[in-house]
Amino acid sequence: MGRTDELFFEMIETYQRHAQTARNAKYQETHEMAEILLNMDITAMWCLTQRTPDTRSRLI
Structure with missing residues (x-):
């Protein structure tokens, strides 16, 4: 897994924390x-x- 993938997964985790807070x-x-x-x-x-x-191509 590359650094881009790691960043993306970190962003998803952060998003989930913010959604829980909301x-x-x-x-x-x-x-x-x-x-x-x-x-x-x-x-x-x-x-x-x-x-x-x-x-982008892996997400579509």
């Missing part, structure tokens, strides 16, 4: 911040797949 948020501000982080996670994963043709 689901369990007691306060609206915490929920909103977690959703912002989720959007950033999704953007980072998308950028990684677009910059690496090998990863």
